[in-house]
Amino acid sequence: MFPAPAIRKVYEGVASRHEMYALFNRHAQAPFDDDRIAGTRCIGEWFEISEADHDHMFEILPPLFYRGDMFAMREFLAASVTSVFFALRIDDRTRWFHSYCDLGDRPSLDRMRSEIIARESRPVRAMSRQEKLDHIWSITGPDYRGYADARFPADLRNRQIVLVYRAAQGKIWKLLDNLTAEEIASKLPVQFRQLTETAAA
Structure with a gap:
């Protein structure tokens, strides 16, 4: 579930x-x-x-x-x-x-x-890591996001996945929750990349 x-x-x-x-x-x-x-x-x-x-x-x-x-x-x-x-x-x-x-x-x-x-x-504009991930999911087109299927282990099925580009592997599907800070920054609009990261409210 x-x-x-x-x-x-x-x-x-x-x-x-x-x-x-x-x-x-x-x-x-x-x-x-x-x-x-x-x-x-x-x-x-x-x-x-x-x-x-x-x-x-x-x-x-x-x-x-x-x-x-x-x-x-x-x-x-x-x-x-x-x-x-x-x-x-x-x-x-x-x-x-x-x-x-x-x-x-x-x-x-x-x-x-x-x-x-x-x-x-909040007095200072900021985004938590989860807010950044949710924003990425919200702005990503349906061809570049999805849900983990049979290509993933059974315990990861139906979790959100997005396409990422890696120099050595090309485009691969990766769990949204597992994006690195660099991958998050590359997918966010430029005006949000430097916002302070805070814990979720």
Whole structure:
């Protein structure tokens, strides 16, 4: 089984509408196993969007519920997991976010809000190693990312993999979690390569 991940930022910066829809589908290649059916891979993921896209999503369908600074989409991604959108006041300005929450765990909505505010209120811009890996996965095209299959040992199956280039071996598939600092830097947009690395919030 895929381990249930914690609340985490999966894209650095404000996603454009095209990027937002791509982020909705960042696990589209995942195997149809119990984790995908339950939405486990998506629970806890969040990223920033524009006000226009926040409002656009609000107008697509009547929300499942609307509560102050958040609303939930009526269509579920899987089981009790759906998109929850936030309009949050951070450092005296309003910003907009998309997240995946399990509505079967009602306190998860308030935890998500608190985690986003805490993460985005940091005085120094930084990215944890996990955030860098998630950003790489988010911006990598489907031809260059996938999930470990029969070419990998059984205990590594269904974990995220990406193509990397090694001078001696050419292009090879490698577990996303096992990328070296140099490989991470080479795959990140140049403006993020020098950000301070911190422990995940």
